[in-house]
Amino acid sequence: MPELPEVETIKRKLKDNILNEVIKEVNIYYPNIIENVSIDEFKSKLIGQQIIDMDRRGKWIIFVLNDYYLLSHLRMEGKYVYRKHDDEVEKHEHVAFLFESGLELRYRDTRKFGRMYLLDKEDAFNKKPLNELGLEPWDNSLTSDYLLDKYKTKKLPIKSVILDQSIIVGIGNIYADEILFKSHINPLCKTNELNSNDCDNIIKYTKETLEDAINLGGTTIRSYESTEGVHGNFQDNLLVHNHEGYSCPKCNTTIIKIRVGGRGTYYCPNCQK
DNA sequence: AGTGCGACCCGAACGC
């Protein structure tokens, strides 16, 4: 499940592989992937555009083109693969970008959950989805005061709020559990009951956890194949997520799994009170 | 406005 570290890894890989390529042709096999423009508009605007940079905002990959930003969200299982134009289109390949060089980049997504937006560069940051995003983990504006202000009205459990992309971007279900464990915060704790020290810990361990994961190329659990998607190694460093029934690495208490806001949540009932 | 929940998807895992 691509969260920020996986998306960052994929973005860097894309930059290595397709920087300066010029789009010659676009084929779409599952139109629902394209969110804010018609299929015809999507194709006609993209043809002739050059990949002049690759960027990332939260879990969104940004293809920086001459006149547009192409945004791509992988949701759970989206990935990019490189093919030749003649190669048969496989079952879960939904969008294909053919470049002048003959290389073809294909978007593959088993569950069809991923989405793409095509935005004019001019006002892209004033438009959905970019205008709804909170702070990057390394933004200097991310302080305990900022979090306290956002948290003070929220009665939801912190586990749910730490996933809220309008506050801090990039944290998904896996890293949320890890960050709360390192911060010694119970995932069910009401968000408005957290103090300044808790917020400092959340910020500190969000940065630390995501940095470590990026350095290891992200996390690979469940469905990710090793081919051209991301195959990271951070899964070996997970402390509580997916560790139901195992011992807490700090105190040896058995890690338990509960559901919070409908999501599987792992924590140590002794360390996180 | 804040909150809760189903919908979107489909392969894997599970239960019998």
Added chain:
DNA sequence: TGCGTTCGGGTCGCAC
């Protein structure tokens, strides 16, 4: 030669 059901994951839209 099993088959029907449940689960999970991020986000949106709708109902309260």
